[in-house]
Amino acid sequence: MKTLSTLLIISISLLTGLNTSKSTLANALEGAWEIETVNGEKLAHRGAMLIQAPYAFYTEFDVEKKIFVGSQGGMIEIMGNKMSLKMEFDTWNPERIGQEYEITASLKGSQVTLNFEADGEAFEMKLNRSDNGSGDLAGAWRITDRMRNGEMTAMRMGPRKTIKMITGTRFQWAAYNPDTKQFSGTGGGTVILENGKYNEHIEFFSRNPDRVGADLSFDYKVNGDKWDHSGLSSTGNLIREIWTKQK
Numbered sequence: 001m002k003t004l005s006t007l008l009i010i011s012i013s014l015l016t017g018l019n020t021s022k023s024t025l026a027n028a029l030e031g032a033w034e035i036e037t038v039n040g041e042k043l044a045h046r047g048a049m050l051i052q053a054p055y056a057f058y059t060e061f062d063v064e065k066k067i068f069v070g071s072q073g074g075m076i077e078i079m080g081n082k083m084s085l086k087m088e089f090d091t092w093n094p095e096r097i098g099q100e101y102e103i104t105a106s107l108k109g110s111q112v113t114l115n116f117e118a119d120g121e122a123f124e125m126k127l128n129r130s131d132n133g134s135g136d137l138a139g140a141w142r143i144t145d146r147m148r149n150g151e152m153t154a155m156r157m158g159p160r161k162t163i164k165m166i167t168g169t170r171f172q173w174a175a176y177n178p179d180t181k182q183f184s185g186t187g188g189g190t191v192i193l194e195n196g197k198y199n200e201h202i203e204f205f206s207r208n209p210d211r212v213g214a215d216l217s218f219d220y221k222v223n224g225d226k227w228d229h230s231g232l233s234s235t236g237n238l239i240r241e242i243w244t245k246q247k
Contacts, residue, residue, distance in 0.1 A: 028107060031133035032167040035060075036111070036126040045069055048188075050165045050172055051076070052133055054246055055140035056085050057165050057172050059188060061204035066212040068204045071186050072096075073163075073174060088178035091206070097181050131168030136193055136222055140165050145242035152240065160184075164243060166191060171200055187211065196220065198229065 035047030045062040057073035072090040090096045103116035110129040117123070143162045145152050159179040165172050172188030189203035198220040205211040211234065218231035225245040233239050 027132075029105065029112070030138075030167075032130035032170040033112065033127040034130050036128050038125050039123060048130070048170065048172075049127060050167055050170060050188075052138060052140045052165050052167060055163055055165055057174060057186075057188075059172060059186070059204065063203045063212065066209035068186075068206045068209065071172075071174065071206070073165075074178075089174060089176035089181075089183050091183055091186075094181040094183070097178060130170060133167045135166070135168050137166045137191075137198070137220070137227060138168060140246045141227055141243035142246055143241055144244040147238075147240035152242065163246070193220070 030051050030053065033049040033051070035043055035049070037043075038047075043060065045060055045065075045067065047058070047060045049058045050056065054076045055073060056076055057071065059071040060069035061067060062069065070091045072087060072092065074086045074088040076085045087097050087099060101116055101118055103114050106113045106115075112127050112129075114125040114127070115123070141164045143155065143164070144157070145154050147153070160175070160177040160182075162173060162175040169190055169192075170188065171191040172186060174186040175184035176182065177184075185205075185207045187202055187205040187207075190201045192199045196219060198218045200216050202211050202214045202216070214234060216231075216234060218229055220230075221228040225247070227243040227245070228240070229243060230240040231238075
């Protein structure tokens with residue numbers, strides 16, 4: 001069975017009678033979603049979608065076998081009662097970057113049904129809500145400053161980017177260059193924020209499956225649209241990063 005491997009550009013039209021303002025549409029779909037079925041069949045592994053304007057990521061993975069299946073994502077633009085998402089990376093097929101797809105979303109309680117065509121085939125996906133995208137760090141963030149030799153240094157903002165999506169319970173980062181279609185890596189899993197600590201549990205990591213199952217804890221502070229992230233990396237090195245919220 002073919003599974004979803006193309007989500008982007010997305011135009012989503014709600015069929016639930018909701019008010020179609022930007023805030024209502026964003027609130028209705030933002031957060032983390034777990035795949036239930038694709039064309040009526042369950043996946044052989046997990047699939048998770050994170051939507052935090054202005055980005056959305058979709059990833060398939062197997063935690064027990066430590067297998068990263070694939071991921072894709074891009075930028076969202078909300079216009080009236082539609083949401084477009086332009087693909088910026090796709091590990092299944094980089095040639096899909098920049099292609100346009102239209103998806104209709106029907107919301108019923110905590111489940112959303114997506115209907116769309118991709119590569120000449122019709123798909124129906126059912127997803128269940130994992131969270132509603134709330135919390136101190138809920139949103140899409142781009143790394144903009146990093147500590148080097150003990151000093152914070154602003155990073156050059158070229159086409160290559162590292163984006164980190166955080167919902168109420170999940171996170172995913174992805175590093176890529178949409179201009180060259182180069183994909184550098186991604187990782188994600190669950191996240192807990194408490195007492196100024198950012199605690200993540202890794203469930204997939206494209207570059208090194210041995211990282212799956214690791215738990216990392218960092219200090220964090222939020223000041224406006226800046227997230228100050230510091231602590232020890234998985235290799236024991238001191239890190240400090242500034243991430244800027246994308247709007």
